[in-house]
Amino acid sequence: MAKKVNVELNMTPFIGLFALLVVMLLLTAVWNKVAMLSTDTASTTSSDSPPPMSEEKKVKLNVTILKNHIEMAEDEKGTNIPYVNQEVDRMRLATIVNQWKRKYPDRTDIVLNTENNSNVTYDKLIAVFDTLVGHGFPDVGVNTQ
Amino acid sequence: MSLESSSQKRSVGIPGYHIRPKYDLKRFRERMNAGGDREMNVDLPLTSMIDMFSMLVIFLLLNFSSTGEAFFVNKNLKIPEAENAQPLESLPLISITTNSVSLDAKVLENDGTPIDFRDPEMPRLVYELHRLKKIQANFRDAGLKPKTQINIQADEKTPVLYVKRVMTILINEGFTGINFAVREMSSPEGQ
Secondary structure, eight states: OOOOOOOOOOOOOHHHOOOOOOHHHHHHHHHOOEEEEEHHHHHHHHHGGGOOTOOOOOOOOOEEEOEEEEEEEEETTTEEEEETTBOEEEEEEEHHHHHHHHHHHTEEEEEEEEEEEEBBHHHHHHHHHHHHHHTTOOOOEEEEO | HHHHHHHHHHTSSOOOOOOOGGGOOOOHHHHHTTTTSSSSOOOOOHHHHHHHHHHHHHHHTBBBBOOOOOOOTTTTTOOEEEEEEEEEEOOOEEEEOOEEEEEEEEEETTTTTEOOOOOOHHHHHHHHHHHHHHHHHHHTTOOOOOOEEEEEEEOSOOOOOOOHHHHHHHHTTTTTTTEEEEEOOOOOOOO
């Protein structure tokens, strides 16, 4: 006759372990995830020095945040993107940035200018910066002039 | 004779239930007196408790940070969100609100009044940056490699003009690597 085995698992150490885990994880939890967008201002501030002669003439890709719209300029050719409810139209911005990326696949740099107006706020700068970085232009230089 | 017998009867009687009705758990007493047919040694159901702990542990593991780096977010500012940001590095931090500038959580003041954004030179900030540079030079002399970048956090409604003024001072003082602190936003594609 087979021996009946009816063993209950001792749960006390499990509960102790879980309680310790919960306390440890609560202490190390990050509720506000903060990250960063980097800009190397050396590249934009050193524009006074002339480029080397051998360097092929590059098309200047400029994005300017203005009071009422964003101006995207490819040398002299520009496109305006008006704000939607006083916020950056990320979709339209991304469409044009994608077009630029298809046209200039090797380019990763872009210059971001802002109008010196109190209506141009920091969240707009970050929204445009973020869109540029997310669509293949990680080397965004912020013009501080 | 009859008196004697009645007193004897009372002296050998079993004491009855004597708890006053106010504190009498009548139902409980009845169950206790019902006999040995019911098990009163009830086990605590641990399954649900372990389920709850497991879910808590999984949730907290998702919020776990192994870097151990703390980042001071000024209570007066709400930093904007970004999808394509990189992990934050531990660097000197400049906080810009609409009416003050802080360096590493210390509000920069000129004789008790916060520094003025209309002043493009901001001598107090320049002084503090010089001090920071000196500390970095000491580290370099000691054979260490201090990072020369700096983090900036600003309220989302701060005019960019103010941020640019601070950036210009930073560039003039040799801090060319500037990082904007943002709140990490999960991308809509879930990537």
